[in-house]
Amino acid sequence: MHTRRRGSSGSDNPATDENPEWSDVDAEDIESRVVELAEQGHDPSVIGIKLRDEGVKGVPIPDVKLATGKKLTEILEDHDADADVPEDIRSLMARAIRLREHMADNGQDHQNKRALQNTEAKIRRLADYYRGDELDEEFRYTYENAVELLEE
Missing domain, CATH: 1.10.287 (Helix Hairpins)
Structure with a gap:
């Protein structure tokens, strides 16, 4: 676990390159929700989980990058809401x-x-x-x- 000898395990991203039809929230609404959650003090991983579970305006967001075209951390950097330390x-x-x-x-x-x-x-x-x-x-x-x- 603490050495670089073995590979890492984990889940894979879904094999799709389109946002699902049922998740049709505006990219601007998603970005404003991401910034709002960051200002509340949440880390990027927690923000992703909250968007997946709670969503924006009641609609879940399964993948921020597919919905907005930007990664969650890129959205935070654009709005100067990223943390000082990773x-x-x-x-x-x-x-x-x-x-x-x-x-x-x-x-x-x-x-x-x-x-x-x-x-x-x-x-x-x-x-x-x-x-x-x-x-x-x-x-x-x-x-x-x-x-x-x-x-x-």
């Missing part, structure tokens, strides 16, 4: 903070000590990937930086 590294930082607080109380918990090491290694690899584009060029992961970033 969602994947943000959630890993939150996990590392929880693990470090747990380790402060339970120093003998070797399994979670290893989990913390793996999580922080993954954060550092992701930071290398994002550095310069979505993170500052001088960004270095430390526990203090993570706490400061997530407080914002």
Whole structure:
């Protein structure tokens, strides 16, 4: 899980390139709903789930890209509603903070000590990937930086 040796599993996107007939919501309405959900503090993955389940004006949106022609993150960037830190590294930082607080109380918990090491290694690899584009060029992961970033 924490190494690059094996492939990843997961669901595939539907094999279609057209928006379903029953989902005929205007692209502008979808974009305004996406921005509204982002302003409420939801991450892009949660926004996608809410659009799938709740929809816009009662009509579910199975795939934002098919309905609007843009990815959900592109819509957020166009409306300056995207987060400062990408969602994947943000959630890993939150996990590392929880693990470090747990380790402060339970120093003998070797399994979670290893989990913390793996999580922080993954954060550092992701930071290398994002550095310069979505993170500052001088960004270095430390526990203090993570706490400061997530407080914002």
